[in-house]
Amino acid sequence: MYENQTDLTSILIQLCEHSDILTTKLVPELLQSVWVTPVGPIDPTNALIDRAIAIIHAWNADDQAEFIIAHPRIGEVKQLSALSAKEQSGGLSATTRVETPPEVLKRLEHLNACYEHVYPGLRYITFVNGRTRAAIAREMEDKLQLGHPLESYPHGPPLNEPVTEGLICVPKNSEDWLNELKRAVDDVGKIAKSRQKSVGL
Structure with a gap:
């Protein structure tokens, strides 16, 4: 059982x-939950991660949103944790990863701005699961119902289209907004379970 708050904090920061x-x-809420109903150490069944995600889902929407925006934006290259950097490079180590083309990073920067305009207060979270940043860009475009200019780059439409301000916002706390928040929290859980395996916790 994790009775040491410092140890549990360190583990959850990694995950x-x-x-x-x-x-x-x-x-604190997870420790209280563990004391009430022990689950034992983190194990292959991911019991502690599942409990953490269940606790987060019970929070109000603002607290859940604050939790998910701790994850870096897709395409960020600076100040990433070691695990985030590995995930965003398609699962490759620092010595073997291939640099993401600048046009992909530019597109992702624009897509993040678009997403955060459409879903105010949220950040796009997805379980990368070994995919490239280019693949995630396409996923984001599909989510936002946009085109795929990278496929025709450099002869297609500009990478910063459409104009962010022209996109329709999803009202905060609406059903669609809350569904997207739930999906993001669930994907944080998937990311945490993948990280648990990769670091051998």
Whole structure:
């Protein structure tokens, strides 16, 4: 059982990224849950991760959104944790990864802005699962119902189209917005389980 708050915090930061709400809210609530109904150490059944995600789903929407935005945006290349950097490189190590083409990074930067305009207060979270950034760009385009200019680059439409401000916003706390928040929290759980396996916790 994880009775040491420092140890549990360290583990969850590795699995879920550092955030204030992780240390001040999730860890105390998770420890209380573990004391009430012990689950034992983190194990192949992912019992502790599942419990953490269940606790997060019970939070209000603002707290859930604060938790997920601790994850870096897809396409960020600076100040990434070692695990985020590996995931965003398609699962390759620092010595073997291939640099993402600049046009893909430019497209992702624009797609992140589009997504955050359409879903105010959220950040696009997805379980990369070994896929390239280009593949995630296409996934984001499909989510936003946009075209795929990378497929015809450099002769297709500009990578910064459409104009972000022209996209229709999904009202915060609407059913569609809350469904997207739930999907993001669930994907944080998938990411955490994948990280658990990769670091051998």
